[in-house]
Amino acid sequence: MEFIKSNPDGLKFYLNDSKFYFKSGESISQLVLAFEEYGHFNENKSNVILIHHALSTHSHVASHELNKNKGWWDNIVGKGKAIDTEKYYVICINNLGSCFGSSGPSVINPEENFLYGSDFPEVSFEDVVHSQKFLLDFLKIKKLYAIVGPSLGGMISLQFSILYPDFVERLLSISSSARTTPANNANRAIQREIIKLDPNWKNGKYIQNPLKGLKAARKLGILTYRSVEEFNERFDAESSANISGEEKDSVTKVESYLEYNAAKFAKGFDTNSYLTILRMMDIYDVRSELTKLKAHTLIISVDTDRLFPHEQQREIYTELEKLGKPVRYIIHESKFGHDTFLIETDTIGNYIKEFLEKRIDNE
């Protein structure tokens, strides 16, 4: 049985009582996906845009009638905005394995009447995509006008367009990647190790979220979200005149910045979910499958991105270009590094708008 129920704040839940099988062979007895909708279907449902969210965010892309809280892309999604909800029906689904309403380690296993916790199956990008396809089918969506994903979201978008090439007309990958790299793996390996140092971790069977470990791990992630230049500029200004040996304001300032942002994240994020998603990224590499792609594609990269360097993103473009696929590539200059898509929303919005409005001709 599949059905949808709605919360008063506009958060919807898709429930499917058939067993959901993961790529690993494991299964869960019920699939739940939390999602939010913006705008309306047109007559033949040909105006659907699927947005994939990043690691730390959720389905609340933008504020709406039932939930006025700011979304993570408020400046980009809405009436008259780059992704215009007067024109498009927009849907964003909390990723399988995450912790904002969808099936994942932090929800209750109906068979055990207890949280899945670290027993939740290993999640792959394919699993995330397949779970979303169930929901889209249930909504009788036959084709996506566009699929848009920043960061981890872009990796899901790419995986989606590879698994369902005829389902996706336009693909927009922002500050994303077609593969994990050893440098990324190293960073994540250390994050895992840090979390496991927290005495509250208890081998994943924690009662209290191991906040200290999660926070310290997250800080390591945060280091890669901004450029060195931006970091130095922001925290160095007042200290540059100081003489060696004096306590630097910048040390304290940097520590406060990391603490504030990591604490904000850790307060709302389940550690087992975090580890599930890190693991998923560890085993991601779709380079050899790009040949399946049919969508018109735009790759947007940022020159100072430390997490997914622009060279890696150019690889996707070069590969698609070589395969004769319709693809464009933008390298955007900004000091804000990987986080640019959350900050320079005007410029990023313009790229998106232009891409969405471009007519696609059959070659």
Next chain:
Amino acid sequence: MEFIKSNPDGLKFYLNDSKFYFKSGESISQLVLAFEEYGHFNENKSNVILIHHALSTHSHVASHELNKNKGWWDNIVGKGKAIDTEKYYVICINNLGSCFGSSGPSVINPEENFLYGSDFPEVSFEDVVHSQKFLLDFLKIKKLYAIVGPSLGGMISLQFSILYPDFVERLLSISSSARTTPANNANRAIQREIIKLDPNWKNGKYIQNPLKGLKAARKLGILTYRSVEEFNERFDAESSANISGEEKDSVTKVESYLEYNAAKFAKGFDTNSYLTILRMMDIYDVRSELTKLKAHTLIISVDTDRLFPHEQQREIYTELEKLGKPVRYIIHESKFGHDTFLIETDTIGNYIKEFLEKRIDNE
């Protein structure tokens, strides 16, 4: 009372029983410095080269008669090598605050008959330099032919040349920096936090070195010692053909690499010493004091250095040049990032040799 005693393996100890005062105002009742010597003084002791070691190393720069173990710069220091011990008297002193024989948290406080531990005073670069000057004076060295320092060693060399400008004829700073940056501070702040997560840490009053924490912290350091390119090249080779979802060999390989190197480091390094040195680096900024420098200076940077980016090193050059100081700058191209000075010892050795042999004319 000051005196020198020697171990059978050629490790010497300088002991000074006068109180040693730190910049912080604190003091220790006895200063001990471990050091090693290579080559011999010439008649007027005008052939002295002082080498400053990096964070994780020690006075054993190269193997010698009494200690055949490989040193950290075996290919550079020795008979007929770039720093030719037939020609020069070479001395390397274990940094104050470190843990290879010199006064630091891991030695016994003679007043308490117990390890200093976290009660050891805060150490500044000035303190390291002043402590070394005591020893050099005791050895009746009137001037250094050259001072050579890679990485943290270069920071000490620079600080030395600023505090004793008339004492230093040539300064060679390799992959080093004239200031700490907020990006560096952030990395170190997280390392500190990681160490404190280890239950063995016990607020610095540990009986057993908190190995797990120290190892995890060190891995974060290691991330900055090599370039992303080198990392990706080394660990990615076999995995590039894999298809999404398959267990990647590279994940395991990266983890083993980090584990091996961090474990090797942590086995020999005291955690309180490590924190003392990180703290010292936090408060380092000699940019405003470069005006005092008199030495002929060579700055060698590596284009892929993630710890001390070459732009930062060019700053030292530009500033000295502006001040009319005799200075040269080399940007060396290598994929080995910050660690290049330990790997491409042939090329680095050539730069050093050429610099040491150049006649200095009075301008």
